[in-house]
Amino acid sequence: MRIALLGTGALGTLFGVRLARVAEVWMLGTWREALEAARHHGLRLITPQGEETAFVTVAEDPAEVPPCDAALILVKAYQTERAARWALQVLKPAGIALTLQNGLGPYETLQTVLGPERAWQGVTMMGATLEAPGRARLGGEGPIWLGAPSSSRAPLEPLLARLRQAGFAVEIREDLRGVIWGKLVANTAINPVTALFDVPNGALLERPTLGRLAGAVARETASVARAQGIRLPFEDPAAFVAEVCRRTAANSSSMRQDLQRGRPTEIDALNGAVAAIGRERGIPVPLNEALWRAVKALERKRVRAPVSPPPKVRAGEIVPG
Numbered sequence: 205m206r207i208a209l210l211g212t213g214a215l216g217t218l219f220g221v222r223l224a225r226v227a228e229v230w231m232l233g234t235w236r237e238a239l240e241a242a243r244h245h246g247l248r249l250i251t252p253q254g255e256e257t258a259f260v261t262v263a264e265d266p267a268e269v270p271p272c273d274a275a276l277i278l279v280k281a282y283q284t285e286r287a288a289r290w291a292l293q294v295l296k297p298a299g300i301a302l303t304l305q306n307g308l309g310p311y312e313t314l315q316t317v318l319g320p321e322r323a324w325q326g327v328t329m330m331g332a333t334l335e336a337p338g339r340a341r342l343g344g345e346g347p348i349w350l351g352a353p354s355s356s357r358a359p360l361e362p363l364l365a366r367l368r369q370a371g372f373a374v375e376i377r378e379d380l381r382g383v384i385w386g387k388l389v390a391n392t393a394i395n396p397v398t399a400l401f402d403v404p405n406g407a408l409l410e411r412p413t414l415g416r417l418a419g420a421v422a423r424e425t426a427s428v429a430r431a432q433g434i435r436l437p438f439e440d441p442a443a444f445v446a447e448v449c450r451r452t453a454a455n456s457s458s459m460r461q462d463l464q465r466g467r468p469t470e471i472d473a474l475n476g477a478v479a480a481i482g483r484e485r486g487i488p489v490p491l492n493e494a495l496w497r498a499v500k501a502l503e504r505k506r507v508r509a510p511v512s513p514p515p516k517v518r519a520g521e522i523v524p525g
């Protein structure tokens with residue numbers, strides 16, 4: 205089976221290392237330093253057991269990639285449209301794409317570009333952090349939940365089998381919405397607050413004002429979910445967020461890391477999207493709206509223009525380091 209990984213970051217590296225054991229993997233992206241690192245030194249994943257290295261084939265031009273059976277979309281939400289178009293270009297006519305991205309919008313974009321029958325969505329509770337181009341640290345194991353009704357799951361089965369063979373704990377959910385919105389409650393509460401106040405997740409437990417703010421955002425996001433008839437996997441959104449902060453106390457949230465690196469954030473697909481749904485449905489969303497605007501303002505100050513690119517990477521032969 206030939207799998208295209210659209211994404212050269214933390215998740216791309218994690219999935220590349222594990223899937224290379226069981227499939228022919230092509231990694232496509234625009235981040236040349238990561239592609240260069242993967243090409244010369246392999247993709248590297250640091251786990252509690254040590255460091256795993258795997259070689260995949262890399263490309264920055266989808267025209268160089270042979271027809272693939274499946275594509276994994278592992279870019280940030282704002283990069284989805286380009287990644288989806290690349291997936292369309294590299295997939296066989298019956299090939300499928302699966303997004304494991306956070307936030308609202310990426311799956312819909314994938315459906316628009318590929319057609320609903322070829323676009324699949326999942327949620328992963330695994331964590332990975334970038335340490336360097338082509339090198340990620342596993343933050344934690346966890347399931348991958350896939351929304352795949354049994355009536356239409358057949359096209360997804362070969363990819364599911366490879367993911368399981370590669371060691372991923374894949375579980376099927378008939379209805380993913382509760383899981384998606386459950387994660388959204390945590391991300392809309394923790395990510396912008398930790399990014400704006402430049403603190404690790406654990407600070408929301410230690411600083412009562414920040415904790416109360418995150419709890420109030422969690423309740424607001426949960427109210428938008430419930431107004432849509434979505435059953436969340438917890439009763440108390442603020443207690444759930446506090447529990448996530450306890451489990452990830454030492455973590456720097458992905459949004460805080462993005463701003464520290466001068467990279468755009470996923471705020472539009474998180475608080476921006478929740479605020480838009482709230483406004484449409486007449487549900488008060490002042491906190492999501494305010495955090496969205498505040499992070500956008502900080503992004504405008506912090507996000508750097510792309511730095512000059514290193515030499516172009518050619519697809520093809522794998523060159524071990």
Ligand SMILES: NC(=O)C1=CN([C@@H]2O[C@H](COP(=O)(O)OP(=O)(O)OC[C@H]3O[C@@H](n4cnc5c(N)ncnc54)[C@H](OP(=O)(O)O)[C@@H]3O)[C@@H](O)[C@H]2O)C=CC1
Nearest residue numbers: 211212213214215233234235278279280281305306331332
């Ligand atoms: N990391 C995690 O633990 C988890 C992440 N997710 C979600 O998965 C998606 C991907 O996340 P993640 O892999 O963490 O994202 P990263 O920020 O690590 O990478 C995303 C993309 O950003 C580009 N990129 C990253 N760093 C640089 C850089 N320094 N210079 C230039 N380009 C860069 C690459 O684009 P290109 O592909 O064009 O080369 C890369 O594919 C997101 O939606 C996230 O919310 C979900 C669960 C867990």
Ligand SMILES: CC(C)(CO)C(=O)C(=O)O
Nearest residue numbers: 390394452455456457458
């Ligand atoms: C749950 C949390 C907040 C952990 O850091 C996360 O998913 C993120 O940082 O994006």
